[in-house]
Amino acid sequence: MNNADRHVQRIQRVLQGVIGSGLRQVTYQQQSSTLQVELVACTPLTHRQQRRLQRRLAQRSGLPEIHLRVCLATGCEVWQVVIQPRQPARGWLGAIGVGLAALVVGGGAWHRFQTMSVAKAKPSAPVVASPQLPKPAPAAPWAWSVQRVMDREFLPRTLRQQGVRLPRGTAVYAARIESGVGGPAYSFYEAGLGAFSQNFWPASTVKVLPAIAALEWVHAQGFTGEATVVFPRMQDQLTRIIDRSIRESSNLDYDLTLQLVGLDWLNQTFLTPERGFPTTTLQRGYGGLNVYTSPPLTLREGQRQKTLPRRYAQAAYRCPARGNCANLFELTEAVRRVVLHHELPPVERFRIADADIARLIEALCRAEPSFLAAGAQAALKQTPQICHKPGWVLHRHCVDSGVIIAGQERYLLAVAMPAWAAGDDCQGLSRVAQLVLTALRQAPPTLPHQPNQGEPVQAQVLARQGVHEIVVRVRGADRVAVWLDREFLGEQTGSQPEYRWVKRLTQPGERLLRVQVWREGQPVAYHSQKVVVQPQEPQASCGTALSPLPAQVIYRGSSRHARVALSFDDGPHSRYTPRILDILRQEGVLATFFVQGRMVRHHARLLQRIHLEGHEIGNHTTHHLNLTTLSAAQARQEIATTQALVCQALGIYPRYLRPPYGAFDRSTVSLSGELGLAVVMWDVDTRDWQHRNPQRIIQIVQQQAQPGSIILMHDIFGSTVEALAGVIASLRAKNLELVTVTQLLTPAEPTTRR
Numbered sequence: 001m002n003n004a005d006r007h008v009q010r011i012q013r014v015l016q017g018v019i020g021s022g023l024r025q026v027t028y029q030q031q032s033s034t035l036q037v038e039l040v041a042c043t044p045l046t047h048r049q050q051r052r053l054q055r056r057l058a059q060r061s062g063l064p065e066i067h068l069r070v071c072l073a074t075g076c077e078v079w080q081v082v083i084q085p086r087q088p089a090r091g092w093l094g095a096i097g098v099g100l101a102a103l104v105v106g107g108g109a110w111h112r113f114q115t116m117s118v119a120k121a122k123p124s125a126p127v128v129a130s131p132q133l134p135k136p137a138p139a140a141p142w143a144w145s146v147q148r149v150m151d152r153e154f155l156p157r158t159l160r161q162q163g164v165r166l167p168r169g170t171a172v173y174a175a176r177i178e179s180g181v182g183g184p185a186y187s188f189y190e191a192g193l194g195a196f197s198q199n200f201w202p203a204s205t206v207k208v209l210p211a212i213a214a215l216e217w218v219h220a221q222g223f224t225g226e227a228t229v230v231f232p233r234m235q236d237q238l239t240r241i242i243d244r245s246i247r248e249s250s251n252l253d254y255d256l257t258l259q260l261v262g263l264d265w266l267n268q269t270f271l272t273p274e275r276g277f278p279t280t281t282l283q284r285g286y287g288g289l290n291v292y293t294s295p296p297l298t299l300r301e302g303q304r305q306k307t308l309p310r311r312y313a314q315a316a317y318r319c320p321a322r323g324n325c326a327n328l329f330e331l332t333e334a335v336r337r338v339v340l341h342h343e344l345p346p347v348e349r350f351r352i353a354d355a356d357i358a359r360l361i362e363a364l365c366r367a368e369p370s371f372l373a374a375g376a377q378a379a380l381k382q383t384p385q386i387c388h389k390p391g392w393v394l395h396r397h398c399v400d401s402g403v404i405i406a407g408q409e410r411y412l413l414a415v416a417m418p419a420w421a422a423g424d425d426c427q428g429l430s431r432v433a434q435l436v437l438t439a440l441r442q443a444p445p446t447l448p449h450q451p452n453q454g455e456p457v458q459a460q461v462l463a464r465q466g467v468h469e470i471v472v473r474v475r476g477a478d479r480v481a482v483w484l485d486r487e488f489l490g491e492q493t494g495s496q497p498e499y500r501w502v503k504r505l506t507q508p509g510e511r512l513l514r515v516q517v518w519r520e521g522q523p524v525a526y527h528s529q530k531v532v533v534q535p536q537e538p539q540a541s542c543g544t545a546l547s548p549l550p551a552q553v554i555y556r557g558s559s560r561h562a563r564v565a566l567s568f569d570d571g572p573h574s575r576y577t578p579r580i581l582d583i584l585r586q587e588g589v590l591a592t593f594f595v596q597g598r599m600v601r602h603h604a605r606l607l608q609r610i611h612l613e614g615h616e617i618g619n620h621t622t623h624h625l626n627l628t629t630l631s632a633a634q635a636r637q638e639i640a641t642t643q644a645l646v647c648q649a650l651g652i653y654p655r656y657l658r659p660p661y662g663a664f665d666r667s668t669v670s671l672s673g674e675l676g677l678a679v680v681m682w683d684v685d686t687r688d689w690q691h692r693n694p695q696r697i698i699q700i701v702q703q704q705a706q707p708g709s710i711i712l713m714h715d716i717f718g719s720t721v722e723a724l725a726g727v728i729a730s731l732r733a734k735n736l737e738l739v740t741v742t743q744l745l746t747p748a749e750p751t752t753r754r
Contacts, residue, residue: 011037011066014056018049037068139452140512140530142348143278143329146188147196148485148512149449155191156588158439166192166586167421167428168725171200173328174436177403177410178448181526183343185448186412189440192586193416195329198279199582200416202326203391204249205399206282208334209326210257211242212360213270215352217261218299225356227301229260239359246363246389251287258282258291263313276333276348280326283317328414331389331401335364336412339387339403345451364388364402371400371426372413375434379441380406390426395419398426404437411437447483447516454525457515461505463534470501472515474525479518484511484533508535542647546655546676551669553679554656557708557744563737564705565744566591566727567682568715569620569658572599572606577715581613583724590614592741593715594658594680597622597642604649611650616740618656619643619677627659627668635671643675656680656741680741682712686727689714694723702730710741 019041045053057066139145155172159165166172173195175186193199215225218238225239238260245253258266263283271277285291294311319325341349341357350357364387371392376384388402401414413436415429422428458473459482470482470489480499481491492499511533517525557563571577572595584591593610595617600607611617621627621638622645630638639657647653657677659668664679672679684704686697697713697720705711711727713720731738 011057014053015039018053018056019045037066039068138529140528141273141278142276142451143196143273144530145449145512145528146329149514150188150190150195151446151486152190152194152585153588154443155189155436155439156586159191159435162435164435166432167417168583168586169193169199169418170421170432170586171195171197171328171414171416172432172436173332173401173412173414174440175412176440176443176448177340177412180448180450180453181523182453183345183450184340185450185526187443187446187448189436189443191436193582194585195332195414196279196327197582197585198325198327199578200399200418201393201396202324202331202416203393203397203399204251204254204286205331205389205391205401206280206324206326207245207249207254207257207391208331208338208364208389209271209277209280209282210254210261210266211245211363212334212338212350212352213261213266214238214242214257215356215360216270216350217265219351219353219356221299221306222304223299223301223306224353225359227299229256230298230300231256231259232295232297239356243359243363246360247367249367249391251285252289253287255285255287255289255291258285259289259294260297262294262311263292263317264311264315267317268315276337277330280330281317281319282324282326283313283319284322284324328399328401328416331399332412332414335387335389335402338364345453348451361387369426371398371422371429372402372404372415372433373430374427375430375432376404376406376413376437379434379437380404380409382406392426393419398422398429400426400429409441411440413437446486447481447488447514449514449528450526452527454523454527455517457517457525457527459513459515459527459529459531461511461513461531461533468503468505468533470503470513472499473497474499474515474517476519477517477524478520481516483514484531485514505533508533542644542651542653545643546653549673549676549678551673553664553669553681554710554741554745555681556683556710559706559708562707562735563739563744564707564709564711564731565739565741566711566713567594567618567658567680567741568592568713568720569594570599570624571595571715572603572610573716574603574606576718576721577603577606577610579721580715580724581609581615583721583728584615585613587725587728589728589738590616590740590743591738592616592618592656592680594618594620594656595642595646595654596620596624597638597645598624600642600645600649607646607649611652616656616742617646617650617652617654618658618680618741619646619654620658621660624660626661626663628663628665632667632671635668636675639672639675639677680710682710684709684711686711686713686720686723688717688720688723692717692719694719694726697723698726698730701727702734705731705734705736707736708744710744 171193172191174189178185178187218224218227225242227238228235229238229241241253241256244250245257267281271280271282292313296308296310298305298307337344337348337350338357338360365385367389369390370386370388371390372388373386376386384404384406386402386404388400390400392398396419397416398419399416404411404413413433415432417428417432455474455476460471462469462471472480472482474480478495479491479493482489482501484505489503490501509532511531513529513531515527516523557565566589568580568591571593593615595607619639619642622641623638625638627635627638643653655677657672657679659679662681669679684701686700688697701711728738
């Protein structure tokens with residue numbers, strides 16, 4: 001037996017002696033003179049256990065230093081102990097023992113303790129995770145980071161090239177599962193309404209969520225899925241209730257899982273942003289039971305029994321008409337984290353016993369019917385295993401979401417389609433599955449995304465005199481590459497203490513900085529963090545007006561480029577603007593919205609959605625008054641107030657003005673220039689405000705749109721919403737690219753009248 005084995009055996013005996021049956025798993029890794037030890041405990045360690053563990057490891061390990069990382073089996077707490085064995089006593093210095101550094105995930109800071117007595121220790125200044133590196137930045141929220149790396153172009157482009165058009169209202173979310181650093185990594189894709197749209201009825205797909213929550217809830221009560229649940233009028237084993245809810249899609253058993261955990265615990269403890277579900281809310285039962293009241297019930301397992309009183313849902317939930325709200329990403333997350341449970345880091349795992357995870361996987365992999373099966377088999381050329389949860393509602397939607405496994409290939413796939421397009425048997429989803437999986441098998445390689453793993457990495461983005469400097473510090477690397485969202489910034493090779501890139505970053509704001517690290521050809525670290533990219537040129541703050549411009553009126557862009565700009569006036573409208581945004585997202589089109597200040601006051605969050613989805617914001621005055629009939633002071637107030645409201649909501653000023661009714665005069669143009677705005681008109685007027693006829697709107701665009709055109713529409717009419725997809729199709733049929741006004745004017749000087 002070598003010395004390393006002896007050290008491990010001593011430490012193992014100490015851990016078992018202090019923690020006992022609460023010790024679930026221990027992993028050892030030797031690094032130089034330091035031994036890295038990670039253990040998983042079933043329950044939090046008491047202060048007494050921490051002191052005993054510290055003292056015994058310091059006395060008996062025989063190592064210069066031990067790094068001990070302690071995780072709860074539930075994944076709810078992580079702390080780290082750095083233990084340095086005692087040195088021989090030298091007078092009063094002999095009383096100074098070990099150094100303790102504790103990291104609590106919810107608290108989020110490192111502290112060093114002098115430990116003559118741990119119970120009396122006081123935190124000093126924060127220290128770093130290693131002597132050479134500053135503290136790594138906290139990981140960005142998973143859902144937010146996936147949105148930053150989501151490929152929204154590949155699938156729509158591939159489908160268009162094949163002459164395929166997804167039915168209106170279809171949402172597609174897919175991911176290719178690949179090998180990453182210490183666990184799975186993912187390349188994310190979407191099409192149609194995408195992964196994060198809630199514009200569909202989730203139906204029975206949501207049943208997997210309270211099933212998982214029920215197992216977590218009974219685990220917190222000290223039971224497993226084999227516990228018997230005794231309701232007032234029935235009793236059954238929880239695993240059987242969950243199996244029927246998922247595999248047979250039983251509405252009654254689904255309602256029982258809701259009653260078991262209670263709506264408040266489900267939505268306020270389990271379905272939370274911190275747990276990976278920032279938008280999902282469940283509040284509707286499907287089997288006729290009153291899910292807003294949990295009846296008195298008893299849990300029984302072996303010799304243990306626990307009785308719980310009646311509980312009532314106290315909170316008011318946000319879904320309309322007491323419905324259920326979810327998106328494809330979060331529904332698929334539930335299945336992914338069950339099926340891949342043993343491959344995931346503890347922070348991603350559900351707080352469920354392994355035996356219950358195995359039963360969940362079995363239920364998901366046997367759930368019927370699979371609307372994806374035939375298409376997946378045709379695309380993958382073999383019969384895949386599909387672990388999923390389907391759902392359907394006649395005359396509403398067909399939905400399926402899960403993990404597809406075919407040999408070494410693994411995918412996430414979720415599709416929601418209106419019932420009229422999917423057919424009575426929902427087989428329209430199978431056709432989409434075939435198209436998407438065929439495309440993903442041919443997709444070009446890209447950097448997959450995953451939770452942070454491997455060697456500690458510190459990274460930051462600094463603004464340096466009109467350029468940006470990306471700085472990465474990591475130990476033991478010989479190759480480092482960096483991305484911002486999906487934008488590749490470059491890579492460097494060779495062993496260095498610090499890697500630097502100087503770039504001109506054109507998109508300011510919150511971005512996801514991603515770092516991949518290799519050593520001897522093997523990836524050893526993946527790191528991502530949220531960073532704020534400062535603009536190259538200082539943007540005007542909301543207290544600083546834009547610089548004046550020469551007076552100008554723009555009617556169109558250059559005809560030398562096959563581009564046109566869609567523009568929408570008078571919004572944002574609470575009913576029609578979201579539907580327009582859904583269509584633009586499904587079609588992969590950016591547009592310019594000229595907003596009214598009075599509408600911005602009431603719909604600031606909708607304005608933020610417009611901006612976040614990449615569209616451009618213009619000024620359409622505050623109250624939609626004819627500027628030529630106002631005094632100079634009144635006209636200035638109409639324009640300036642909307643400028644201020646938009647900047648207050650978004651942090652940017654609009655740079656274009658569209659006068660209401662298209663009415664302007666010399667003083668209007670001069671005033672706009674003083675305020676830093678160019679007047680933008682149009683050369684194609686759909687007159688959608690007048691005739692309200694979708695076919696007429698499409699016909700006007702077909703007849704009049706030319707390269708460089710600016711097209712006028714309004715996002716306050718249902719007829720415009722109905723016509724939009726046809727307008728986009730007609731412009732593409734003329735080989736015209738749809739862009740924002742700024743993009744239209746960038747290639748060449750616009751046609752102006754002064």
